[in-house]
Amino acid sequence: MSTLYLTDNWTSFSNNMAEKRKSLDGKKKILMVGLACLDLVNVVGSYPIEDQDMRVESQRWCRGGNASNSSVVLSQLADSVVECLVTLSDKATSQIILQDLEKYGTSHENCVVHPDTETPTSVVIVNKVTGTRTILHGNRSLPELRFEDFDKLSLSKYKWIHFE
DSSP: OOOOOSOSOHHHHHHHHHHHHHHTTTSOEEEEESOOEEEEEEEESSOOOTTOOOOOSEEEEEEEOHHHHHHHHHHHHSSSOEEEEOEEESSTHHHHHHHHHHHTTOBOTTOEEETTOOOOEEEEEEETTTOOEEEEEEOSSOOOOOHHHHHTSOGGGEEEEEEO
């Protein structure tokens, strides 16, 4: 499995995203609604057998969740400001998610933060040989978005609202 990087110069990329957002000020946004979580991605040569210890070939933490992933892709491709609307924990782990969204120029100003909750996590097992993946997801305490969360938004600011 190879990783595709749009650019090796993240500072330049970040500056370009900031310039793009400035040029789009005042335009209607795209709102992506759903989940953001932390993924622990484990790459293995073969899928583990039950009750077996196994070393991984590589391992990394990254931002995950359908809404946050789709938001980042759209931020890079669309000629629009993209906003990600998710619920977040008040723990430091949510900062990893927010910083990564910012790095890609994805807006997140209306995310709903819930105190005394935990950030959802997913353990992803990627089989390097077959390219398949298995995801184990856990969300112990973070509530879903509610109608009241949408009621606070000025929906006229959005040209498209997508639910993941």
